[in-house]
Amino acid sequence: MLKVAIIGTGAISPSHIEAYLQFKDRCKIVALCDLYPEKAEVRREQYGLEAKIVQDYKKLLQEGIDLVSICMPPYVHAQVAVDFLNAGSHVIVEKPMAASLKECDDMIEAARNNDKVLSVIAQNRFRNPIMKLKQVLDSGLAGKILHAQVDSHWWRGHCYYDLWWRGTWEKEGGGPTLNHAVHHIDGLLWMLGRPSHIQAYMANVAHDNAEVEDLSIAMMKYPNGALGQLTSSVVHHGEEQQYVFQGQFARISAPWRVTASISLPNGFPERDLELEGKIQKYYDELPDLPYEGHAGQIDNVLSAIEHGTPVLIDGENGRSTLELIMSIYKSASMGENVQLPLQKNDPFYTQEGAQQNVPYFYQKGKSIENFEDGKITTGSNYGVKK
Structure with missing residues (x-):
């Protein structure tokens, strides 16, 4: 029975708690930690947990915790993460992995x-439409991918950035490119690999x-000549997210859709219903x-701990995602066509270097400690297009 601690009991923590509770025969939540202990108490009562509450996570370092979920800014x-790893705990950390590539390392x-x-x-890798899209891509049925379109479309009200740590380069580390599109960027890297060059605004x-x-x-x-485009936004009404891959033989996407074309004698398209049927x-x-979701990933981590198997998403994956994000920030900030990988002497390798080079669009004018608990959105399940 693995002993689990939740570090940070804010808006995302229920996703972790509810996931762990699906595996009561394999793990038990024994501790909750939050800078505001009253928030941790709410979670303890909400889920009927027999867990100790601490304000300082360092009090748990010598408690023999097997696995921690870090749900902090x-x-x-x-x-x-480093403190718990050095204390002998396994670690799951919420996205983004860290504030800089140096910290990832x-x-x-x-x-x-x-x-x-x-x-x-x-x-999102542990959602059926995404996992199946990856497997269809790997099958080669759509052919070489020529173009990728990724829409990470979200909407957040003006007051969203009033929370004390949001909306600042120092505390949040960035806007939707870092904190919302991170899942889509992870998925894109998983499916197509790392691009060679980035140009961004x-x-x-x-x-x-x-x-x-x-x-x-x-x-x-991309190194093979393919092109891609990514939009990261918190100004899009409807919060529609999608991956669209245009292959040599067919278009496939999440939300799932397949369309294939063959050429008429004059070069215009005709539906290739046979291939569409085969891919479908x-x-x-x-x-x-x-x-699915957090439960799928936590099941994967529990299995890795229990059996010594690799996890699907490790630290190197998290670092690759942040590298692409920092490349977008570098290109948009410096007006450069950025070549990957970023080197350790690059200013965007460290948090300090990035903060010295990014634009500060506005001054944060309001700072509140906490929002009242309320509904949050965590994205489309990619099942049915809204």
């Missing part, structure tokens, strides 16, 4: 030195209480995941 992820080194699991939350068009961007658009060039049959016969 990004700027503290690295220090907390520190976390990866600590996990390696202590032979512990480090997994970065990317729960960003702006703050609707939130004059935040230093960071609320909209960015990035263009990507392949998709339909793929098995569903036993668990």
Whole structure:
């Protein structure tokens, strides 16, 4: 029975708690930690947990915790993760992995030195439409991918950035490119690999209480000549998210759709119904995941700890995602066509270097300690297009 601690009991913590509770025969939540203990108490009562509450996570370092979920603001992820890894705990850390590539490297080194699991939350990989889309891509039925379109469209009200740590380059680390599109960027890297070049633009068009961007658009060039585009936004009504891959033989996407074309004698398209049917049959016969979302990823981590198997999303994956994000920020800030990978002497390798080079769109004018608990949105399930 693995002993679990939740570090940070804010809006995302229920996703972790509810996931762990699906595996009561494998793990038990024994501790909750929050800077505001009353928030942790609410979670303890909400879920009927027999867990101790602490305000300082360091009080848990000698408690023999097997696995921690870090659900805190990004700027503290690295220090907390390294401390627990060095204390002998396995670590799951919420997205984004850390505030800088330097911190990612520190976390990866600590996990390696202590032979512990480090997994970065990317729960959308554990959704049936995304997992099946990846398998269809890997099958080669759509052919070589020529163009990728990723829309990470969200909407957040003006007051969203009033929370004390949001909307600042120091505490939040960025806007939707970092904190919303992170899942889509992880998925894109998982499906297509790393692009070789990035050209990007960003702006703050609707939130004059935040230093960071609320909209960015990035263009990507891949080593094989394919192109991609990514929109990261908190100004899009409807919050529709999608992956669209245009292959040599067919278009496939999440939300799922397949369309294939063949050429008429004059070069114009005609539907290739035979190929569409073949791809659809392949998709339909793929098995569903036993668990989706956070539960799927936590099941994967528990299995890795229990059996010594690799996790699907490790520290290197989390670092690759942040590298692409920092490349977008570098391109948009410096007006450069950025070549990947970023080197350790790049200003965007460290948090300090990035903060010295990014634009500060507005001064954060309001800061509140906490919002009342309320509904949050965590994105489309990619099942049916809204």
